[in-house]
Amino acid sequence: MPQSEKRPYDPDAPVDPRVETLVNELIGRVADKWTLLVLEELEEHGTCRFTRLAQLVPGISQKMLTQTLRAMERDGLVHRTVHPVIPPKVEYRLTELGQSLGEAFCGVWHWAEAHLREVEAARTAFDTRG
Amino acid sequence: MPQSEKRPYDPDAPVDPRVETLVNELIGRVADKWTLLVLEELEEHGTCRFTRLAQLVPGISQKMLTQTLRAMERDGLVHRTVHPVIPPKVEYRLTELGQSLGEAFCGVWHWAEAHLREVEAARTAFDTRG
DNA sequence: TGCTTATACTCTCCAAAAGAAAGTAGGCAC
DNA sequence: GTGCCTACTTTCTTTTGGAGAGTATAAGCA
Numbered sequence: 001m002p003q004s005e006k007r008p009y010d011p012d013a014p015v016d017p018r019v020e021t022l023v024n025e026l027i028g029r030v031a032d033k034w035t036l037l038v039l040e041e042l043e044e045h046g047t048c049r050f051t052r053l054a055q056l057v058p059g060i061s062q063k064m065l066t067q068t069l070r071a072m073e074r075d076g077l078v079h080r081t082v083h084p085v086i087p088p089k090v091e092y093r094l095t096e097l098g099q100s101l102g103e104a105f106c107g108v109w110h111w112a113e114a115h116l117r118e119v120e121a122a123r124t125a126f127d128t129r130g
Numbered sequence: 131m132p133q134s135e136k137r138p139y140d141p142d143a144p145v146d147p148r149v150e151t152l153v154n155e156l157i158g159r160v161a162d163k164w165t166l167l168v169l170e171e172l173e174e175h176g177t178c179r180f181t182r183l184a185q186l187v188p189g190i191s192q193k194m195l196t197q198t199l200r201a202m203e204r205d206g207l208v209h210r211t212v213h214p215v216i217p218p219k220v221e222y223r224l225t226e227l228g229q230s231l232g233e234a235f236c237g238v239w240h241w242a243e244a245h246l247r248e249v250e251a252a253r254t255a256f257d258t259r260g
Numbered sequence: 261t262g263c264t265t266a267t268a269c270t271c272t273c274c275a276a277a278a279g280a281a282a283g284t285a286g287g288c289a290c
Numbered sequence: 291g292t293g294c295c296t297a298c299t300t301t302c303t304t305t306t307g308g309a310g311a312g313t314a315t316a317a318g319c320a
Contacts, residue, residue, distance in 0.1 A: 019246070024188060026242045026249060027170075028163040036161045037154060050297055058154060061279055066298060076252025086287045087295040097248055104241035108160070111234035112153045118227055119156060122206025180268055191308050196269065216316045217267040 029075065030101060034060055034068040039094070040109070042078065043102040047093040077101060159205065160231060164190055164198040169224070170239070172208065173232040177223040207231060 029035075034057070041056040042048060048056065054065050069092060072078045077098035083089040094102065159165075164187070171186040172178060178186065184195050199222060202208045207228035213219040224232065 019243070021188070022246055022250075023239065023242045024167060026246060027166055027238065030242070031161050031163055031166045031238070033158040033161050036157055040157075058151070059279095061281095062298070063280090063300095064278070067278095074253050074256040075249050076256075082297095086285090088285090088297050090297065097245060097252070100245065101238075101241055104237040107234040107237045108157065108231075109153070111231055112156045112160070113149070115227060115230065116149070116152055116156060119205050120152075122227070123204050126204040126206075181266095189308095191310095192269070193271095193309090194307070197307095215267095216314085217265085218269080218315085220268065 034064055035072060038068050039102050042094045047091050050090055164194050168198050169232050172224045177221050180220055
């Protein structure tokens with residue numbers, strides 16, 4: 001795995017602007033509401049079929065689930081297994097890359113759980129002021 | 131700060147479904163492209179004015195910058211200081227809550243940097259196959 | 261006097277994206 | 291034949307996002 005080469009992340013290292021651009025793009029791509037929620041469910045439940053994911057992710061439409069899964073598959077985050085049977089059976093599971101992204105997002109889920117009340121309080125205060 | 135009470139995060143604990151819903155909503159809120167990029171710049175550069183942020187965040191429109199900052203302010207992530215002068219001067223800086231979210235997202239930025247190449251390779255492979 | 265500049269928005273219009281709901285394929289049970 | 295099953299796909303409507311012009315205000319300048 002030569003993708004890190006000799007940079008084990010130094011936060012003060014000067015970053016190649018091209019890399020920064022690409023990272024920003026990638027952040028924009030994975031920092032998507034549906035991507036995150038699908039990632040969460042696949043991480044929690046393991047291999048899932050389409051319909052099960054649609055039930056697990058609250059409020060997602062079939063169209064967006066299809067689009068999100070395709071994009072995640074293209075980015076190498078999920079693996080799609082088609083069983084050629086009738087009725088169709090398609091299974092989705094996280095790749096190693098997807099799992100590593102899930103772990104990277106762990107901190108955000110913890111944050112959301114830990115600071116939910118603070119955010120709610122801030123919203124109430126803001127709406128009262130405004 | 132009684133928001134964690136007696137639960138220092140146990141990943142296997144049964145989660146109150148209402149909490150899960152709220153966490154999902156909150157994730158959907160902060161897992162937004164512009165929120166993340168603004169957070170990143172404010173974390174890196176500290177206090178910033180509107181126009182500077184517009185320059186720092188690549189490709190954001192004024193409308194989206196205003197909306198994003200308002201939403202972040204409402205959620206208690208940024209503090210907005212208005213200096214009543216002409217021409218106007220408004221400064222934005224992360225609150226402690228915003229900083230903690232920035233730290234939580236650190237793992238994602240590291241992930242993006244570390245796995246950029248893998249994602250690019252996966253995309254190329256996907257596009258070639260398909 | 262009137263023109264320019266500066267800043268942080270705000271508004272309007274149009275294109276793009278998302279959501280809702282119906283349609284499709286194709287074998288199987290009835 | 292009718293309907294069911296699943297994983298989409300298509301169509302239509304609503305919402306959102308982006309581009310660009312407009313607004314308010316006072317100081318600086320000719």
